Amino acid sequence: MAENNTAQAPAKKGKLKAIIALVVIILLAVGLSVAGTLWFLNGSLPGMGEASEPESSTPTFVPSxxxxxxxxxxxxxxxxxxxxxxxxxxxxxxxxxxxxxxxxxxxxxxxxxxxxxxxxxxxxxxxxxxxxxxxxxxxxxxxxxxxxxxxxxxxxxxxxxxxxxx
Missing domain, CATH: 3.30.479.30 (Band 7 domain)
Incomplete structure (x- = not known):
């Protein structure tokens, strides 16, 4: 019976590593997906390159x-x-x-x-x-x-x- 217990312990350790690796891969995929979406919508990632200027063609409301x-x-x-x-x-x-x-x-x-x-x-x-x-x-x-x-x-x-x- 002692031999059975030692064989199963490394299998649990292997499953834990696989679950952690899978979570890291999923988080990396989600992060890349968000970054890709922002890049396509805005033309660049926020904080990279030139600062975006507000549109000057839109008139601003000035109260009377x-x-x-x-x-x-x-x-x-x-x-x-x-x-x-x-x-x-x-x-x-x-x-x-x-x-x-x-x-x-x-x-x-x-x-x-x-x-x-x-x-x-x-x-x-x-x-x-x-x-x-x-x-x-x-x-x-x-x-x-x-x-x-x-x-x-x-x-x-x-x-x-x-x-x-x-």
Whole structure:
């Protein structure tokens, strides 16, 4: 019986070596498969060769920033020989925060220009959506003109938060 036990012990040791060798071969095959897939998909392995640059053709999203003109613009508007009132709460939109900072610095001049523009508008046009859109575009041109005179970046839009004519 003793002879039987010694003969079986080396067989277990041989099986253990075979299992370890098989696991190493499987891990090596999986690793080579992953490396081959990455090479075919990317053209090279990560960390090898030149660093990949992000695509410049894809535009990056830049969120807008806003600033409010704190006090509403209030002025009289002429309508068929009568005086009417207009009150407009305005916000400015820009992608560049420097443009909004510049608008805050030059706010007295911008407010003056916007009040003059609003006062010179036609009352019947201010009652229509198209007239309000045209007024917003004129206000945008006026604000950007003031900022351009001061050598500052331009804003993108003038937004109405509240618009009242009576």
């Amino acid at each position: 920033s806003y600033t409010d003109i704190e006090k509403p613009l209030v002025t009289t508007v002429q309508a068929q020989g009568r005086q009417r009132y207009a009150q407009v709460h305005v916000s400015l939109e820009a992608k560049d925060p420097a443009a909004l900072a510049a608008a805050d610095v030059h706010m007295p001049l911008i407010r003056s220009q916007l009040v003059m523009l609003l006062g010179g508008s036609d009352f019947t046009e201010l009652q229509t959506p198209g007239g309000r859109t045209a007024l917003a575009e004129k206000m945008l041109e006026s604000v950007n003109q003031v900022l351009a005179q001061e050598g500052e970046p331009a804003i993108e839009r003038v937004l109405f938060r509240n618009f009242v004519v009576q």
